[in-house]
Amino acid sequence: MITKEEVSKIAKLAKLSVDENEIEQLSEDMSRIIEFADSINNVVETADVEFENINNISNAFNEDIVLDSYDRDEILKNREGGENGYFVIRKSLRG
């Protein structure tokens, strides 16, 4: 059972703002789904080996060489209102 308090706590961790009137429904839905997920705890697993990656590949390291990067102005096209290579958000620090 996931309580309403837990839903609020998880939402905070996930950086989501959940409406007060949605919490009850979310708590019910998530409890049902977690109950389903809980069924894995009935399985006596055969090995205590944690999965790492599918094809057992090890890390690949690139040579440390400088390559061209993307153009800053091009990147900033996805955020309106920017100038001089910066993007703008509303003032959020109070002096």
Place this chain on the structure above:
Amino acid sequence: MSRIKYLQKLLEAKEISCVELTKKYLNNIEKQNKTINAYVNVTAEEAVKTAKKVDERIAAGEKLMPLEGIPMSLKDNISTKNIETTCCSKMLQGYYPIYDATVCEILKNQNSVLLGKTNMDEFAMGSSCESSIFGATLNPHNTDYVAGGSSGGAAASVAGNMAAFGLGSDTGGSIRQPASFCGLVGFKPTYGTISRYGVVAYASSLDQVGAITDSVEDAAIVYDALSIYDSKDSTSIGSKISTLDKLNNSIKGLKIGIAEEFFGGISEDIKSSLEEAIKGYQDAGAEIVHFEVPNLHAVLPVYLIISCAEASSNLGKFDGIRYGYKTDSYKDIDEMICKNRSEGFGKEVQRRMLLGTYVLSSGYYDAYYKKAQNLRYSIIQDFKKIFESCDVILTPSVPVTAYKKGEALIDPIKTYMTDICTVPANIAGLPAISVPCGFDRNKMPIGMQLIGNSFEDYKVLNAAYQYEKQTKKTSKTSPCLKKTDETSPCPEVEI
């Protein structure tokens, strides 16, 4: 002859120009997309530009590359430079990537003709394409039904003859299930063979890119073109085997594994279609081997835990600051990020992120995430063992045929359960294909799935091709082929 080969033959013989062919497809989109809703963005201008380039090369006597001049679609989670890529979410509306996904780059280098971006469940989270902000994609076989998901737009674009092939992504069945619902071939290759670079991640250890086509031969052609090692994807391996060359291998003595567990709860129609297919294989000299999957009942909860955990981590980057949805009013930066995310993401995406955050949070990590990872290891070992005694596994692709509109949304857990046949291949990184296998009593397509061992994609495609050839089901199941007159490559289909 497969669709891709047929179109290239026409182009090379100059029976049709690439611009004419492209315009025929664009006309078909214009006519049908209002009803089917396969495309969320049609890139007509770009398409004609590429087609002109192809025509110039043909005029200069150049030999066509394997996918050159072929009109195709890309799922809207595949990054396309300067072409809006939304994942069908409010969060990414207005987002124009500044680079191409590797698969898109390969197709561009081959002069494949991109017709547009296809509809999907928001961030690929769903089985019916109904969580898209652009609304559901309907099934070209019957518009009372959905096309499936999450790559529903990709499937409908091919089934509705609005593309010769479509690329999708498959995290738990998102290529195979809509292919099954739309009477097409859907191939999810071995994890690592096709680059994921530039494909917006849902669950990185499960996601794979693959094609939806109307024949197995086309699936092999697309796979061979795309399975190239990519240094930009840390899990990329690629493949050097030409699966197309191996399609005609004999299947005499091929060991086909069958587990009763996959056949539980399926309808009589699906059961009898599959039994007929199994008999066909036996007649062709294949051997049937029975086996059990010890941890099959754990596969879905393991999938749920791992996919949600990875989603909550992957989607953490969407804060709406540098790009993406931006809220109107906020008090401070924390509220801004929370509001950007809550207003930008849909309900299903938020629910999966919350579940993922829960199973990763302190106090629950061991009971859920760690336990699921241990079980995933065990499941992979189980499949390794199974493939010691058989070459491919045969199952239904989905225990049901296409959902009616709205049906999949009524009970999410019931809908998750229908992924039981497709999810194991993602959990274990195996290649798996869905091929058309007849129709149910409502005239909706049935799919048969073949799963192979890692890096034995060629065996899966060979076995599927031999079935397709023997039954000649393609001509009956694909609505576009059904109405294709050999002289007209892209007829104006009325569906």
